[in-house]
Amino acid sequence: DVKVTQSSRYLVKRTGEKVFLECVQDMDHENMFWYRQDPGLGLRLIYFSYDVKMKEKGDIPEGYSVSREKKERFSLILESASTNQTSMYLCASSLFSRGLTEAFFGQGTRLTVV
Amino acid sequence: AQTVTQSQPEMSVQEAETVTLSCTYDTSESDYYLFWYKQPPSRQMILVIRQEAYKQQNATENRFSVNFQKAAKSFSLKISDSQLGDAAMYFCAYQARNRDDKIIFGKGTRLHILP
Numbered sequence: 001d002v003k004v005t006q007s008s009r010y011l012v013k014r015t016g017e018k019v020f021l022e023c024v025q026d027m028d029h030e031n032m033f034w035y036r037q038d039p040g041l042g043l044r045l046i047y048f049s050y051d052v053k054m055k056e057k058g059d060i061p062e063g064y065s066v067s068r069e070k071k072e073r074f075s076l077i078l079e080s081a082s083t084n085q086t087s088m089y090l091c092a093s094s095l096f097s098r099g100l101t102e103a104f105f106g107q108g109t110r111l112t113v114v
Numbered sequence: 115a116q117t118v119t120q121s122q123p124e125m126s127v128q129e130a131e132t133v134t135l136s137c138t139y140d141t142s143e144s145d146y147y148l149f150w151y152k153q154p155p156s157r158q159m160i161l162v163i164r165q166e167a168y169k170q171q172n173a174t175e176n177r178f179s180v181n182f183q184k185a186a187k188s189f190s191l192k193i194s195d196s197q198l199g200d201a202a203m204y205f206c207a208y209q210a211r212n213r214d215d216k217i218i219f220g221k222g223t224r225l226h227i228l229p
Contacts, residue, residue, distance in 0.1 A: 033217065040123070042205065042221035058216065090159065094217070102149065103207075103217055105159040 003027070006091050006106035013113050019078040021109050023091030030095065032074035033103065034058075034066065037088040049074055081113045116141045118208050120220035127196045128228050134181075135191040135223050137206030148182065148189045149207040149217075154199075162204070165189065167211075193225075201227045 007022035025032065031050050035043040035058075045058030047066040055066050063085060067075045074093075078085055088110050092103040117140045127133035139148070150162040165173045165182050172180050177194045193200055206220040 035219070040221065042120075043219040045216055045218070048216050056216070092159075092217070101147075102161040102164060103151075107158050 004091055004093055004104050004106040006089075006109050008109050009107060011109055011111045013078075013081050013111065015082060015113055017078075017081045017113075019081045019111070019113075021076040021078075021089055021091075021111070023074045023076070023093075023106055024072055025074075025093040025104070026072065027093060027095070027104065028071065029093040029104075030071070031093060031103075032068065033092040033094075034064075034074065034076045035090045035092065036060065037090055037108070043090065046076065081111075083113050085111065086113045087111060116143070116208055116210065116218050118206050118218050118220040120206050120223050122223045123221070124224045124226065126226040126228055127193075129196055129198060131196055132192060132194045133196055133225065135193075135204055135206075135225070137189045137191070137220060139187050139189065139206070139208050141187070141208065141210065143210045143212075145211040147209045147211060148180075149209070150178070150180070150189075150191045151205045151207060151219075152200075153203040153205065153222075155202070159205070163191065196227050198227050198229065201225060 004025045033048040034046045049055045049068045065077045091106040094103040095101045119138045146167045148165045152162045153159045163175045163178050179192045181190045203222045205222045209217045
């Protein structure tokens with residue numbers, strides 16, 4: 001059974017803290033993604049990675065960075081958390097292929113910055 | 115840049131009836147994939163159905179089917195015989211078939227099933 005696991009379901013952090021959101025997949029997928037989900041705005045892509053040590057900015061990378069040192073793990077880093085980063089964060093992975101693939105999602109991390 | 119638009123923020127349907135969720139997209143690519151994902155309340159996002167752009171035949175998965183109109187850049191989802199378990203947020207998504215495999219999502223449609 002395929003699995004994408006996010007380290008925390010709920011997280012409360014203080015403004016200015018450095019925050020790490022971890023995501024691990026067990027499917028040997030090349031592609032990994034971090035999305036932010038807000039009501040009325042859908043899913044917005046923060047960063048994605050198509051290989052170890054490779055990363056690409058998505059639509060809203062400001063205030064975030066990522067790390068992918070191993071194929072199975074993709075970390076999202078909030079360098080200095082702010083209240084406007086309070087949101088649901090979704091990690092996903094997919095197999096790179098010239099054929100049709102689907103993304104598998106983690107359960108999400110609901111982050112509150114106070 | 116590619117965009118995905120879902121014009122219906124919320125919809126309701128009576129149990130056992132049929133409902134259609136709309137999605138339009140914009141791209142200059144000729145080869146791409148389209149998806150519908152479902153996110154039940156407090157549960158993980160899962161794939162409902164997918165379509166390859168080069169295939170003219172509309173995809174079907176049990177009670178779920180799509181109406182793919184490539185020229186119009188339209189990709190609607192039809193749910194037949196709606197069930198209470200179909201209540202969820204539904205997201206339309208696009209992915210170009212190239213090395214840059216980012217997936218672009220619409221804003222979602224919240225579907226309510228009325229008993």
